[in-house]
Amino acid sequence: MTTATAPIRLTDRKRAAILEAAVTEFRQAGYEATSMDRVAASAGVSKRTVYNHFPSKEDLFAHILQQLWERSLASPELTYRSDRPLRAQLLELVQQKLQLLHDEAFIDLARVAIAAVIPSPERAQEMFARMGNKEEGLTVWIRAAAADGRLKTTDPMFASMMLQGMVKGFAFWPQITLGQPILTAQQRKQVAETATDMFLAHFSSE
Incomplete structure (x- = not known):
């Protein structure tokens, strides 16, 4: 044996x-x-x-990004529930996103990836296509909440991108492009709560 x-x-x-x-x-x-x-x-x-x-350096690098992403999103995927408050559910989703962006190794490799793919759109499409659409969970949640009449949007993808843009504006792009440190726990809390409240102030029908 x-x-x-x-x-x-x-x-x-x-x-x-x-x-x-x-x-x-x-x-x-x-x-x-x-x-x-x-x-x-x-x-x-x-x-x-x-x-x-x-088989190739591209395959190796894509596998590393995939591995980091999956490790950072190890918590169970959150599904929409009609019996729970919107804010509590959405806050958990945003906090999951911020947990990924708190991973220094992921930020470092994301910086490397962006530098590598900027000169080559074809490489960018191939590399990130392998990773899959890992942000679809938020879009699915928004679509379900809208179908339930609790969110006002006919374009869940647009609404999802708006929310992700708010989060990445503090917890991703400054670290990638300006070398700023990753957010502290208190800063992550502030970003998560503020982004959630701003999103619901516009899209919530409750």
Whole structure:
């Protein structure tokens, strides 16, 4: 039994080492300067081993972003409930978003990703398409609340983008473009509550 499972554990350890090394290399050197050779050397594995796990640097980087996103959104997805106050539900959704943006590794890699894709729209589309639409949960919630007559909007996607814009204006873009520190707990609380209240002041029908 031990002999049969050992190769799988070794493969998993190598994959984990590759991902850890890649995160370090991308954060320190940037996207263009990071090569599969550098990742292999940092992970202590052969270049062939890296390629066995990830066919390309683009695939490796996209996997890292996906992993960070999923780890940060580990809490159960919140669904709309007609028996709960709107503010309490929406505040939880906004706080989930802010929790993701509190991850320093995610912010660092998002900065690297944006720098890498700005010169290449094709690369941007490919990279972020692999990540999927991870903000759809908020749009689904808004659509359900509107269908229930508790929100006034005929365009849930637009309403969702407006709310996300308020949040990212404090907790994402200043950190990405200006190198500002991530928000403190008190600042996150202030942004979450203010953005929620401003959104409901316009869209709530209650």
